[in-house]
Amino acid sequence: MTASTLDDFDDSVTIYKATGPPDHWVTTLNTGIWGFTPDNETGWDRLDEGDIVLFHSTGKDTEGGRWDSGIVGYGIAGEKRRKEEPLWRTEFEVSENQYPFVVDLEATYWRGDVDDVSSATVAEKSDGRLDADIEALLRNRLTLDRTKEATGDRFPVMGSFNEPSHGEQYLELLHEAPLTAVRYRQREATGEDTARGIVDETDFSHLFGGELELDTAGLFDGLYFGSDERKRIRSATVSAVQSGKHIVFTGPPGTGKTELAENLCRALEGNEQYTGYRLTTATADWSTFDTVGGYMPREEAGGSLEFKPGQVLKRLPTADAARNELLVVDEINRADIDKAFGQLFTVLSGQAVQLPFEKDGAEVEIIPGEDVDPAVGPAPHEYAVPGSWRLFATMNSYDKTSLYEMSYAFMRRFAFVRVGAPTLPDDDEALEELMVEYDRAWGADGADRPERLSVGRVWRAVNGATEERAIGPAIVKDMLEFVRTQPADAGDAAFDRALTEAVLSYVFPQLEGVPKRRRIVESVAEIDRIDDIRLIESAREMLQIELSTDG
Structure with missing residues (x-):
């Protein structure tokens, strides 16, 4: 066994x-x-x-x-x-x-x-x-x-x-x-x-067919969402998986999209159809060579060429590997989708496709899992797509032009699940309570931590200044960890410097090219624990905006 x-x-x-x-x-x-x-x-x-x-x-x-x-x-x-x-x-x-x-x-x-x-x-x-x-x-x-x-x-x-x-x-x-x-x-x-x-034949048969069970108990591990948001995301995700759809998790940076995708893979790994999952990050240089595959020199044969599968085909069953690995493509909109996925448009819709390559003397084919005899398995030149196989992706919704550059043929093969930034309360007491919930999800205890409210105020100032560039909890987690590197007895001045540096390190990079970044910086500068002079001077250098340091 x-x-x-x-x-x-x-x-x-x-x-x-x-x-x-x-x-x-x-x-x-x-x-x-x-x-x-x-x-x-x-x-x-x-x-x-x-x-x-x-x-x-x-x-x-x-x-x-x-x-x-x-x-x-x-x-x-x-x-x-x-x-x-x-x-x-x-x-x-x-x-x-x-x-x-x-x-x-x-x-x-x-x-x-x-x-x-x-x-x-x-x-x-x-x-x-x-x-x-x-x-x-x-x-x-x-x-x-x-x-x-x-x-x-x-x-x-x-x-x-x-x-x-x-x-x-x-x-x-x-x-x-x-x-x-x-x-x-x-x-x-x-x-x-x-x-x-x-x-033997059982090692192939378990990859094909069978009902998928999705235990969502760990879907939000390491993440925090309000109860209504959890229900919405869980419902959308489960419905998409069980209806045979691939999924794109979309939303602002730092909202937990990648973690959700990986947690979903771990939840599905309990099904015998799967042999694991892989995470890869798309780049602007991607082509079908990266996703589908292509010819590479064979060292042992004097430099002759052999077909090497790309990121997608590497996850699929073939004659020499009984595998069915889920694939997570992080930041999928960094790639030119039409150029990078090519023949995979047909594959994602469940149809067979023949590739312009040869393997073992036959043209490489990608075939639906239903066309495979589990007792025999795919032929050496075939890659099979089990009905259970899924591609999950993440996409930064701020790059909206990339979304519209995706062809409708690509988009209709996916369910888009939005993972948004939370609405932050105006009341400081409610804000601190919310920060405690996030901190617990990230592994901290519920003890009083004075830096929570200060970081929470920065978060509220950024997201409240404009809806154009809200930031997600992951960036806030980074700021908290940065501030907590300061010794407990370092004093107020050291804390203020650390909080300001956390903003410069984690928030400012998110504001590049944002038309209303001036308004965001002005809102953050008004927070009483922020070194406003340091913030404004850095905004001039990093974001090319001029603000007065008077007062």
Whole structure:
């Protein structure tokens, strides 16, 4: 049985850690196998099917190259067997079966960018290609500093295989970030090693069909909205997901759009259809190469070209990867939508599309999940779009021209859910109560914190001066954290300077190009804890507006 969340593991499972050089973990990713030397046969003996193996990568590869150590992922132990042929880099170099005792992993889960790791065998890879694979696999690794911070103990780096005392905590720490699940083709009766791919038909069938359940309990984690706003956002989001729509969260900067999108992904990950989610940020340079894919040189084949999938296709099931990852595109209106999405307009409407590229001798196709036989899976040249797959995006509503530059063909494929800035009360007592609610949502306690009201007054002054450029709670959170870096006994003058600098650092950058920015600065300058002279002088330099410093 494979598992993708911590709740899937029962109490009988033992958590081990295996230590090895990073190039060995690249081989494990591609084969789903980990090996033991004859000296460590006892460790192999005590490993049971269903146990968890944490993947600890050392700071050196087998050629002496230096890398960042850390925990790169974990696997679920399957059958144990003996092998006869070389598999790892060192075995090929010395033509010796150094790790004869192996375990076939049912599935593996990785922190790194496994899509960027070549599926060729280690014997076929150049040193440059293998180095690039190691770099991709080590991205976003769980650092040993982080494990010590969380447990208070050093991670047990000594020994190639043992049972660490904080195994469950290490597993929980791995799950703090999105993991990519990889499953493997069924091994033949001969025990022949197989490539990265599919375990069996059930590993494909769970990606397609089935009802989606959406537990919204964590939808607003780390965020605060009034009860009516919570109901509106929850209702709009649930309706969009269950009706098959993709979603664009739109609103002013700092209102929690990205957090909502990621929380939504985490809520959906409880469904067996999904193998994780990815977050990427759009740029003005995006083209269909970034989203769909295109040809790239193949190092192992003398520079010949091969098709490499883009951000969207990397999330979809194909012949060598049973994946269905949700995708979050942050700031989607930074990209030229028509240029960047191209053929994806057709894909987002649930239709098949043929791409002008070849893979394994056939034209690349994107097909609806309903056209896939779950017992067989997609062909090598096909990328399937499960009915459950969703694209979520965020968009800054102040860039209104970008909204209208989107074609109606694109817009009608999405539900637009507005995430607005709150209406702030005129009364200071009510304002402070509201600030307490936000502060609690961000993890602070409910104790009296005098800086809350001062920061709240700045927020009210900015949003009340004009509706043209309201700011959201995330910017206010940044200001609070900035002000709180001051020692408690620093005095009133130090607090005033810190509050003013917080405005310059976090509010002023939002006012670039705003026609009524003068009015906003004047309103903030009237707050009694603001250093108005410093504010006005900075407004001249940063925002090109002249205000009098008299009085």
